[in-house]
Amino acid sequence: QFKELVFSGVQPTGNLHLGNYLGAIRQFAALQNSYNCVYCVVDLHAITAKRQDPKELRHQIREVTAAFLATGIDPKNHIIFNQSQVPEHAELAWVFNCVARMGWLSRMTQFKDKAGKDRENASVGLFAYPSLMAADILVYRATHVPVGEDQKQHLELTRDIAQKFNNDWAEDIAAQGFGDMFFPLPEPLIQGTATRVMSLRDGSKKMSKSDPSDYSRINLTDDADAIATKIRKAKTDPEPLPSEAKGIETRPEAENLVSIYATLTDTSIDAVLKEFGGAQFSTFKSALADVAVNKLAPIASEMRRLMDDTAYIDQVLAEGSGKARVLATETMNGVKDIVGL
Ligand code: ADP
Ligand code: NA
Numbered sequence: 001q002f003k004e005l006v007f008s009g010v011q012p013t014g015n016l017h018l019g020n021y022l023g024a025i026r027q028f029a030a031l032q033n034s035y036n037c038v039y040c041v042v043d044l045h046a047i048t049a050k051r052q053d054p055k056e057l058r059h060q061i062r063e064v065t066a067a068f069l070a071t072g073i074d075p076k077n078h079i080i081f082n083q084s085q086v087p088e089h090a091e092l093a094w095v096f097n098c099v100a101r102m103g104w105l106s107r108m109t110q111f112k113d114k115a116g117k118d119r120e121n122a123s124v125g126l127f128a129y130p131s132l133m134a135a136d137i138l139v140y141r142a143t144h145v146p147v148g149e150d151q152k153q154h155l156e157l158t159r160d161i162a163q164k165f166n167n168d169w170a171e172d173i174a175a176q177g178f179g180d181m182f183f184p185l186p187e188p189l190i191q192g193t194a195t196r197v198m199s200l201r202d203g204s205k206k207m208s209k210s211d212p213s214d215y216s217r218i219n220l221t222d223d224a225d226a227i228a229t230k231i232r233k234a235k236t237d238p239e240p241l242p243s244e245a246k247g248i249e250t251r252p253e254a255e256n257l258v259s260i261y262a263t264l265t266d267t268s269i270d271a272v273l274k275e276f277g278g279a280q281f282s283t284f285k286s287a288l289a290d291v292a293v294n295k296l297a298p299i300a301s302e303m304r305r306l307m308d309d310t311a312y313i314d315q316v317l318a319e320g321s322g323k324a325r326v327l328a329t330e331t332m333n334g335v336k337d338i339v340g341l
Helices: 018-031 054-070 088-097 102-106 109-115 124-138 149-168 170-175 224-233 252-264 269-276 281-307 310-339
Strands: 005-010 036-041 079-082 144-146 187-189
Touching: 005 018, 005 054, 005 124, 018 036, 018 054, 018 144, 018 252, 018 281, 036 054, 036 310, 054 079, 054 281, 054 310, 079 310, 088 124, 088 149, 088 310, 102 124, 102 149, 109 124, 109 149, 124 149, 144 149, 149 170, 149 187, 170 310, 224 281, 252 269, 252 281, 269 281, 281 310
Parallel strands: 005 036, 005 144, 036 079, 144 187
Antiparallel strands: none
16 A cells, blocks of 8 residues: 655764664665665754754754765655755654653653653653654655664654554544555664674673764764774774684674674675684784775765765755655645544
8 A cells, every 4th residue: 555665864963873874874775776765864853862053963964964975875866855844744743742652652762771860851852752753754654764773662663653543543544535544554674784783892882973982983984094993992802703603692892893894794794703713803803994994985085075065965955855845745734634633
């Protein structure tokens, strides 16, 4: 019943990193041959955790857009835009705030992590973040969502919201001629061996934009020296690498570096360990640095080139927003007819 469509988003909160690339952005370009794709710079999400400096936020919106373009997403045949230019996201999120239950949102682990101990002081927006994410996806009635593991729970919530909307208004949906379901139940696309890239300083934490240590992550804008230094300084254990995957499962830092290598070279962890089994980390790290520099340096230099042409980036976002708005308006009109607004 639903046309296949991919939607995904990245927050313009600075420090785009290797985890964002391997867990999400790398898939974005690959999917455009098989699906119609909508890729969004989710700027409304970026203000949920804390006040952002306005100039810096505008800069980061362009930087995420540059990353989309530099990794090969085609803005002519697909849609690249920023969320705040399409007001239907926020409008549908309000309806979803009235569909989602307090108990559902209270169980979200990302809210618990981001709010920390001082939950009374977290913004209402941070709590309601998953309703907005559900609206981002469902305002396009997207069927597939490429994300890292950390977003799996939010995607399950998106399905719950879609299902409850479909059930609560089932008769009205049918009466308006939309059939059994107005919203599809979107599927996550969690692909590859590095769906959860860990911090280079602590194998128990995911690599993240907000980690205070610069050495915890490789940024997409890092130059070759910075990449090599961060990999050289990455935390490891004293043992050499094992020759098969079984030997690495209890060694999170080692497993993280090996799975980064495997993903960057499109092979498996087993294949990497077959090659490097018995090697010391000093040897493996310099091979990893070469691979990472080879993959990331061209992206960084293309991002720099694009960031010098902000008029072009702004034009991509304006055109993309116009195309997105046509789709979003159609869905929102349907929602209003169904709900009686
Ligand atoms: P962050 O979590 O770094 O603030 P976003 O929330 O903007 O970044 O996430 C953008 C995409 O990157 C999402 O699909 C998310 O699942 C993915 N992602 C974020 N961190 C990682 C990580 N450490 N490993 C794999 N994927 C990640
Ligand atoms: Na995230």
